[in-house]
Amino acid sequence: MEYFQGEFHALALEGHPTYRVVRKVERRATYPLKIPEHARIGVLLHVDATGPDPDTDEIIGLAMLRFGYTEAGTVLGPLDVYAELRQPRKAIPKHVSRATGITPAAVKRRRIDKSEVGDFVQGADLIVCHDAIRARRICERYQPAFAHLSWACTRSQLPWGNEGVACSELPYVAYRQGFWFDEDPTDRLHALLQILEMPLPRSGRIAMTTLAEAATRETSQVWALGAPYEVREQLRDRGYSWHGGQDGRYRAWFREVDPARVEEELQFLDDLDVPDLAPLVTTIDATLRFSDRLF
The missing domain is CATH 3.30.70 (Alpha-Beta Plaits)
Structure with a gap:
């Protein structure tokens, strides 16, 4: 009942020019139908590490979400999720724990199975990340299966500035698109999935269509x-x-x-x-x- 009352008030506020309603992103259920033969497979990816240097810092968390999409850029829905933590050789800096929520206790004796990661991304047509410049380098160093896959970056390959979105950080992009999310990595990926299937604010083009075109362009x-x-x-x-x-x-x-x-x-x-x-x-x-x- 509380949900319906809240939604009733939200709808009322949406109709008023003074207010903007921002909803919490919901985790989508797995796509219930068989993926069409012509459909493509994407993998959304988020990686946390002990620091910003992809050459020396270590992975402490990896989350991935497989999803189906069509050649025209229509997102069909999530297919599978992978999320795991990893204990690094060196201690996690305190500022990294504050930023990611990943503490030394949380990663104790945890590991990321390279073969499981390789199986998860096998056959993917596109790896999609909001920080591909950093994520690709650290992922390739950890698991060579990432090396010859196609990658796309929702931060640098979607024209947020031209679309009136002044900041390309994912929480702000989500806010401009009308929702927010917890900093849990899986929730972050569901937020990214929702952004991909929405129209861009000014051009009205579906974000996934624009991203796929940018990724395939030499x-x-x-x-x-x-x-x-x-x-x-x-x-x-x-x-x-x-x-x-x-x-x-x-x-x-x-x-x-x-x-x-x-x-x-x-x-x-x-x-x-x-x-x-x-x-x-x-x-x-x-x-x-x-x-x-x-x-």
Whole structure:
């Protein structure tokens, strides 16, 4: 009865221009029908680690949700869930426990079975994460099965700024889409699933459709090899990021652009008039994007 009374008041507030109703996300039941043969399989993923460095920090929590979706981007629903904790070799920093809710006591004697993780992602058409730049690198290092799968990032590959969403952090995106969620990793994934099946605020395009198109589109990475320190501000203002070369790739500034804009980017670098600057262009797709690997 309390639920119906609350919903009655919520509906009344929704009709008033002064208020915005934000509902708690509900965990969806498993998709009850047989997945059509033409459907695709996605895996939503959230990983917690002892720190921000994917090269040295350890996984302490991994949550995944398999879901079905169509070629047109229609989300069919969740198929299976995996969530497990892992005790790291080193102590979990206190600030990490505060941020994630994962304490040393919670992970004591817990482990993540690599073979179970490999089985869970086997055959997935797309791994979807809200922080793929970090998550892919740490997941590939832990389980090689992630290496040759296609990845997509809901933070960087959905145009939140153009859609009027000023902050791309998942709790804020959820709030702008009308709901909130507990910081439990499984609830976080259900929130992400709900975001994917909703229209974007301004364009009205379904988020999953937009994300799938962005993931399958090849892009070009333009590397400004040999660019001196003196032009760093111009490169940064242009949208270039610094890569330190710690993973075997180039130690240089780079920018990812649409292939149609490569010539424009090369002209920009040429206009810097730096004798030692040697531009290099590489092609990248969903099987390499966000990864450390060169091929």
